[in-house]
Amino acid sequence: MRHAHTLSLVASVLLALPAHAEPTGCQPPTALAQPAESPPPRQSLVQLLALAEQRSQAIGAARLLTEAAQSDLQETQAAKQPQAQLSWMVGATGSRSQLLPSRSDALNRPSLQVGAPLWDGGRQQALEDWRGQLAEAARQGQLNAAEQLRVQVVNLAFDRSRYRLQAQVWQQYTHKVCTLVQALEDIVARDRGRASELVQARKQLQQAQLSRQQALSAMQLTDTRLRRYVGEYLPDVPSLAALMTELPELPQLHQRATGAAEVLQLEAQQHAAEQLANATAASQRPQLSWAVQASRDLAGDRQSQWQAGVTLSLPLFNPGAAPAERAARQRAEAARLQREDTLATLLNRIDQVHGQAEAAFTRARDVVQVLRDSERVRDDTLQMWQQLGRRSLFDVMSAEGDHFNLRLAYVDALHDGQQSVALLWSLAGGVQQPLR
Numbered sequence: 001m002r003h004a005h006t007l008s009l010v011a012s013v014l015l016a017l018p019a020h021a022e023p024t025g026c027q028p029p030t031a032l033a034q035p036a037e038s039p040p041p042r043q044s045l046v047q048l049l050a051l052a053e054q055r056s057q058a059i060g061a062a063r064l065l066t067e068a069a070q071s072d073l074q075e076t077q078a079a080k081q082p083q084a085q086l087s088w089m090v091g092a093t094g095s096r097s098q099l100l101p102s103r104s105d106a107l108n109r110p111s112l113q114v115g116a117p118l119w120d121g122g123r124q125q126a127l128e129d130w131r132g133q134l135a136e137a138a139r140q141g142q143l144n145a146a147e148q149l150r151v152q153v154v155n156l157a158f159d160r161s162r163y164r165l166q167a168q169v170w171q172q173y174t175h176k177v178c179t180l181v182q183a184l185e186d187i188v189a190r191d192r193g194r195a196s197e198l199v200q201a202r203k204q205l206q207q208a209q210l211s212r213q214q215a216l217s218a219m220q221l222t223d224t225r226l227r228r229y230v231g232e233y234l235p236d237v238p239s240l241a242a243l244m245t246e247l248p249e250l251p252q253l254h255q256r257a258t259g260a261a262e263v264l265q266l267e268a269q270q271h272a273a274e275q276l277a278n279a280t281a282a283s284q285r286p287q288l289s290w291a292v293q294a295s296r297d298l299a300g301d302r303q304s305q306w307q308a309g310v311t312l313s314l315p316l317f318n319p320g321a322a323p324a325e326r327a328a329r330q331r332a333e334a335a336r337l338q339r340e341d342t343l344a345t346l347l348n349r350i351d352q353v354h355g356q357a358e359a360a361f362t363r364a365r366d367v368v369q370v371l372r373d374s375e376r377v378r379d380d381t382l383q384m385w386q387q388l389g390r391r392s393l394f395d396v397m398s399a400e401g402d403h404f405n406l407r408l409a410y411v412d413a414l415h416d417g418q419q420s421v422a423l424l425w426s427l428a429g430g431v432q433q434p435l436r
Helices: 004-014 041-055 057-078 123-190 192-230 250-257 261-282 321-388 393-427
Strands: 083-095 103-119 287-296 304-313
Touching: 041 123, 041 192, 057 123, 123 192, 123 261, 123 393, 192 393, 250 321, 250 393, 261 321, 321 393
Parallel strands: none
Antiparallel strands: 083 103, 103 287, 287 304
């Protein structure tokens, strides 16, 4: 977007802390500590996301569910392989007949049976497809859980950047008011009649210091919320004013939304229900399997037996099969309707957020234009008050207040737009896309 470079450039220029020394006539708050070597903003945000994903128990639970679904799939796939079973009976056996004398012997007979299905009308393949789609739905659920976590962390990181920049703006305003207080202290030392102006300036200074403290308190609260996701060790995150300032095109977002994890999860659930219905229908077709069985009596006459053959099973009457198949197809249709509704809601949400982001960035650019005029007005007003006496202190304070309020409005508009862009990427498949 053609305005992205302008927004990031203005952020770096307008929000830089003054490098000159603070006046000695008042006690301004200490500037925020700046790390000597801080990683780039993009790298810092990626690091935060990685820490949050490693610590997240919700993602860990979703990962276990995905692995469990894969194990279910492997179990179903193994059903078509030959199965072997060993059984062993130990006891006694006997026989009695009118023509033969009664007979009883000890029984110690192992038996081995091996068998496998030959043809089942497609039931086994349908069951495998059913399990496979359930595994895909679980995987998409894991991706969706990770994406929800990422967008929360990104929002908190932008909130932290917002409050930090607000505190810096109030720091600059405090410095400016300190300069006025120092000048008025010198003036009042010679002219006691202007003491009321000094009182007014000191009151404005206290209000600026209070506003700065509120911004710092909000930043500390945001840090506490971030630690909930990334742990007690919170990496230093520099200003994010240059990140996610480019608004993606709406058609591109709509196209990517069809591949969002939430949509794909419902689509997989639909296909799983369809395959379960196919498996239920196939269970009513003839089933063909082979089996080999051998046994030997280790006691008595030590007789051996074996048998091998093919078994054909013909389902004749199962009153529960039709309702089971109908229920599976109804669930598939319900999942399809849920997917369509979710996608429509998602596209509508993208349209809304895209409009909000565009309005926020437009507001930020408009504020930049006004700031240029505001800078000239505040300088001229201060000069006319100091040198010519043609402006009152009220005019000076009003010009300063308007100028710094515009800076705060720019910070808010910029971060509103950035958070909307982050949400747009999250809705359209992944907030990590613009960070790669």
